[in-house]
Structure formats: C-alpha cells, structure tokens
Amino acid sequence: TRALRTDVRIVAATNQDLEKAIRAGGFREDLYFRLHVIGIWLAPLRERSEDLGALSRHFLAEFSRELGRHRTGFSDEALARIHAHGWPGNVRELRNVIERAVLMSDGERIEADDIGLPQARGDEGGGWRPELPPEGVALDQVERAVVLEALHRTRYVQKEAAQLLRVSRRKLNYMIQRMGITHPSWRRNRGAGDAVSGGGAADPVDSGAIG
Template sequence: MSAPLRGRRLLLVEDNRALRRGIARALAERFQVVDEEGDSDRAVERLGDPGFEPYDVVVTDLRLPGAGGLAVLSAARERDERTAILLMTAYGTVEDAVEAMRLGAFDFVQKPFELPELEARIDRALGHARLLGEVAILREERAQMQARSRIVGSSPALHAAISLAERAAPTRATVLVTGETGTGKELIAGLIHAASDRAPGPFVKVNCAALPETLLESELFGHERGAFTSADRQRIGRFEQADGGTLFLDEVADMSLATQAKLLRVLQDQQFQRLGGSRLLHTDVRIVAATNRDLQSAIATGDFREDLYFRLHVIGIELPPLRERPGDLEALSQHFLEEFALEMGKPLRGLSEEALERVRAHAWPGNIRELRNVLERAVLLADGPQVGSAEVGLADATGAPQAWRPGLPPAGLPLAEIERAVLMEALERSAFVQKDAASLLGVSRRKLNYMIQRMGITHPSWRINRSVH
C-alpha cells in the first residue's frame, strides 16, 4: 500500500454504488478526506460550491447520469486548475481519451482495473501536480524579483514604500499609491501584483487621464453593440480583462464624479454592467490606484468622492520625489545608462564626473521619468566611452542653466520637423498624457490637440483624438 497523503482531499464520482464504496474505503486509508457523489450533476454542484475546499484529486467515471464525466472534469478545472483529474470508463475509446486530455484530464483508466493500478496513477497525477505547483512558485518568485529589480535606489523613504508594498501584496486590500508625476507609481503597482497570489493572472493598466469620460467608462466596463453611435460590436472592458488579476488605475483623481460612482459600486459589490447592457457581470479584481494629486483637497472642493477615497485608501503608499533621494541619483543614472547603451549597442562605461555633478545639481521636477529621458538622449548623443556634460545638458555645477538649443545639422532642418520633435519630447516626457504635455509646452489643451491632429500623431493609449470644438 502506498504511503498516506496527509491533508489531501479526493472526490470520487461513480454511479455504481458498490464499486464507489469499495474504492472510497480503500482510498480513505491514504486521503484525509474522500467525498463521494453518484451522479455528475451533484458532483458539478459540489465542485462549484465555495463552501467546499478545492480537491487535490478528482476520480470520475466518464459515463454518468446527468451531464457526464467531462462536465465534472470541466467543473474541477474551472474551480482549481491544479486539481489532478482521472477518468474511469468501461467504454473507453481513443476519441474519449483525446477529448478528456484536451480538457485537462491527467490520465484515463479503463474498467475493470486493480486498485493498485488506480493508486499508482493517482500517485503519478499528484507528482505531476506537485511539479507544476513548484514551477508556478518559481515563476512567481522570478516575476517578483524582476519587478523588484526594476525599482532602483536605497533611500530610507523608498525602502519603506517597497516594504509596505510587499506586505500589502498577499492581501486583497485595495492600495492607493501617491506621489508626484514620474516617481514610479506604476512600478510599485507592478511589484504588488508580482508579489501577490494573483501574479499568474493579468496585470491590466488604465490611465484615467488619457481618455475623455465617455471613452473611460467604455474602457473600464466595456459596452454592448449599439450602446452608442460608434459601438458596432460588443467590447469587453478592463474589469473583465483583469478578472483573477490586478487592475491598475493610474491618475484615478481625473475620473469624473459619475465614473467615480460606478467604480465605487464595483468595489462594493464586485459587480458591474457593460454600457448599454442589463446583465450584471461578476469580477474578481484587485485594485491598485495611483494619483499625483492631493485627494484630500479634491474631496474638499467636491472633485473627488470621500467614500471612494476610503475604499481606495485601505493601504496608502507614498513615493518620495527624486529631489528627496539625492543618494539614488548615481545608481539610477547608471541603471538607465546601461539599459540604453545595451539597447543602442554602445560600449559606454558610465558618466563623467562633470556629467554626474550636473545630474546631482538638477532639481528633477519630472522625477525619474525626466531622468530616464535625459539619459536616453545622452546615450544617443554620446560618441566616446563616457557620457559627458554636453550630452547630459541640464545646469552646470553652479546651478546656471544652459540655454536650450536644438541640434541643427549642417544641411539644415525644416521648422516643421523641429516643432514635431519638441511636441514628441513633451508627450514622451509626460507619458502621453495630453494635459501634462500641454503644461510642459505652455499651451492650452485645445491648442495641443490641434497640433496633434495636424501632425497626425497617434498613441495606443488614445482611443481617439478628441475633436476640436
């Protein structure tokens, strides 16, 4: 007899009562729990009941009263894909075996069989499931390490934020990440996802500031065909896409009050409706939200719902601006230099001392995103083994700013190309959030939108370019 399997749970589904009882008695010596069902419908109901824990093994006959053994197999896989499933039948065919394996069965045993044969197949199935579990754990650990390695720095404030994110990750609590633009809020959200039990699921990102209100609702909740003029087909939203994973809502303060109310209902009930639909859809999503605004002030002015704030701010993580992390500047600069040097195939060793002085002297209002853009440009322009102060630009060590001058090639350059390059630089620095790019250029959002349309600039985060009124 094989060794006992402590803590293991098995479900046996067989319509022949005598055979079922005999197998159950034999397996009860090895499994802590052996549950029995005599028909497939009751087994499917049991497998879908959240009051029962998932099973380690399901042994089911293929030909059963009700929906049949393949329905039991599907229900077990839907409940927990780690469950090992064995099918028994006296009428086994190649077609049955192929279909069972396609649906996720581990093995297929034909009646009559000896009990030791069934036990040996169960042992192999559990061994396979154990290996799959170990691989999944290793993948999750690797993803967590990769997510952690992307956050560079050793300042106490940053370490406190990372520590809180890692403690919050295993829970279901919603997290609100705050900090100035470009401080790495998305990286913290990615770390929370990677360090959670939702890591195998999707990590879906939505920039709430990049879309107008009507498109944001469709983006989040989806829409039915005919919900609005251009809705020529059904579209699932981000909540459905993120089911079983994490939904990152960046710039959540830019939501309208109407969209905030809908988001609050989803957080409360875990249910929502597509635009133009009437059917309630269930979602299993963990929310991580982020903003660079003072939500307490927004609540005071009536721009943000206080009840939504409390729902989002179960755990709050504040990221320090780069100017408060001067000790991290050199490590971050080296990190980005190595990244872009590898990408561009340049054998650069680092920054010159004068270039580092300029990096240290700069105030970095755009934080890490600005530093990354500066280093990308510097690596692109660098010709020697090091990035020098000329490539970095910025201010000199005394704080005197260098006058910005575009690099005009000897043959000249059309003014329209310079204008487009400046606009693209502003969009890239602001992560293609148009209101932030307009602020960098000192123009209105209307003017910026006109320039974008005139130059034919598009970006995947823009569902459409807003029309000029």
C-alpha cells in the same frame, strides 16, 4: 459574447494630494477607496539626492541594452549636472534625460554635454536670487524670513509650506522648532491628530513624525 474572468492588480501613482482633492471636489471619494488598499508615500527626487547615482546607472544600463549602445558610465561633470538639477519631473524626467544621453553620446562614457542639463554652478542660472543689503545680513535671519514667508503664504499649513520650500515636512518641522516659530492655530490643533493632512495648520510637535 462570453464573460472572461480576469485577475489583475492595479498600481496607481499620482503627484497630487488626493485627500485634499476629494475635499475640494476634484477627485471621486469612492474611486479613492477602491484604489487605496496599500498606500506608499515617496519623497520627490529632489529630496533624495542620494538615489540619483543609482537610478542614473540603472537607466544607463537599461537603455544601453535596449538601444544596443555600449555605455559604461558618466563623467564627473555629467554626474555633477545630474546632482545639481532640481528634477521637477521626478524619476520620469531623469529616465528621459538618461535615454537621450545614451542616444546622443558618441563614446562609451556619458559626458556633460550629452546630459543636456545646465552647468552645475550655484551662482548662475535663472533661479531666485535674494537681494543682499550693502551692510550684509546674517544667514540665519534670511533663512528664518524665507520660512516665515512660506508659512504666511500657505496660511501656516506646514505640508504646503514644505512643498514651497522643496523640503520634507519633517525637515520643515525641525527648522520651525529650531527657529522658535509659533502660531496660534498650532496651539488650537494640539492633540487633534494630523491636522496638516486634513488641511489645517498643525502644531509642530504633533506633526513632527510625518515624513
């Protein structure tokens, strides 16, 4: 046997909060610091709807070339279904959907039925449907109640509440300030840095710059 010198670069990706996992004993701290030279945080695909069209076209061109099938674009209904989907599997899920569409389609254009996603209708589907009282209710009141419930469930940790609500921390921070929501722990943590990423509940003013 003989030793061989290698020169490699490792790119690692995860959908987990590794710092939180380290504190919980679920990830090795020494491995984290070996990997974490340059960290890049990318919002989930559901928060980047403006990227859906470009990514879909990219994957369409990629699989059309790889599979030897001439596919030129998407119908309006197909694009509507792509934009209406929540994409819990992020870019990998989108990539798989487009690959399947290229394989299953008959014509040059990808149609809605080729996509294999639910119809883009806001009043149908299996999502959460709040009860509306007979006398009606103000939309702002419903929005505030949902934000408060998410904060309560996560012990007022904004990062976790934002994940429940499927919004960025920056957007949740804006909503909190607009609604005038406060919590005693945010006052105690003022000036303590990014308490959200440390597991605590940060003051909205301090955490507003976190995207």
